[in-house]
Amino acid sequence: MASIDISDLHRTPGGSNGFRRQLQVATQCARELIDELNGSRKADMPASGAIHGLALLAKEASRRSLPVSEKEVDYWKEVFFKWFESVKRHFAEPVRDEFRSKAEADFALIREKADILSETPWEQLRTRYVHPVRFPTREAFDLACDRAKAKYPANLGIALDKYLAACVQRLLEADDVDQPLVVKVKEEPPEDRPGTVAPRFITFDDGVHSIVVTSFGGLQRPANSGLGLQKAVQQQLRKTSPGTLEQLEFDSESSMFTVRSRSLGSLAAVAQAIFSIAAAAKGNSSS
Known part of the structure; x- marks a missing residue:
């Protein structure tokens, strides 16, 4: 067996493989939790911790070694701060700016270590998120149906689907509320x-x-x-x-x-x- 002449735990031949696997796991975790932010109005979400954890790993990673593209990191950042703008009122004023600046620093570090290209077809998949719409009561559901029928009287069979799609897209601040969602x-x-x-x-x-x-x-x-x-x-x-x-x-x-x-x-x-x-x-x- 050849001698190991490096002391960094994550840069030995075997250690680098283990470190790379951790990068892959942390990246996928961040990807999934960022997806959960898309359209969410909950203030306490786990995505911030996932991004910070990935940033800590990225400090020790080589340049361009993260299994994520720069464009995807830009998309993550866009989703993250869109979410933060909608919930920042729940953060105490003294920590609001500090939370934002720490997130900016984490995203900057992740982007610095991100690859220019990526095998993940995220751009094709980003429009396929499922946005569940739930009603608190049967009365609320019936009211939505009545309003849907009034809004789309020519297509009563699919009126509710069109109404809910328009509502969801307004919540997501889509540019074109008439553009249909991709629904799984x-x-x-x-x-x-x-x-x-x-x-x-x-x-x-x-x-x-x-x-x-x-x-x-x-x-x-x-x-x-x-x-x-x-x-x-x-x-x-x-x-x-x-x-x-x-x-x-x-x-x-x-x-x-x-x-x-x-x-x-x-x-x-x-x-x-x-x-x-x-x-x-x-x-x-x-x-």
Whole structure:
């Protein structure tokens, strides 16, 4: 075994590996806790401690050795101080400026040791945060529904989603309240019985919306596949809403039904057609 001629605990061949692992863990911890600050109005959050801990490690790190890019650190700083501005009234005046200056110093040190580039696709993922909206009472929920219906009377089926999206974006001080959020949807597989179908509604950054169906157990032939359901929906729309077909882009395959559009009203017609087809399947099975 070659002799070790360095006394720094974190710079020996094995020690440097262990130190690098700690940098990775601390960076990921800071990344996740900064995400929690995005839109938060709570004053006592753990992100400040995570940033300070990463800064302490960064003091001993080599330049450009942190597994985070400069641009991501700039984004962290933006989110952190946007949060601080919203909660600083909860900090005692004597410590408010000191807290800010210490955070500035920590971010400066982290950025100095950050890499210019990073393998983490954070810029693509930063718009995919989930912003849960909760109501304290059923009465508050009903009131939101009533106001949503008044605000978007043409699209009652999705009015609440649009209303809540606008509310969340106002809370986040988004520039364009009409720009849709990217929403993660957890798919609950439907039971394999007639009349059961679970279309998913997805909103993308570019203003395009989509309805996706991947489980067809509740449908009957020939609508129990992606292509079969597409044909059935198109036939239904020709009877009920022929004008919507021009605003829809179907892209189905055998295992998945997919339709995209910028028109929420057209997609609402698609959803209604899917549920009508499912209801017909349920009726046929019970007769």
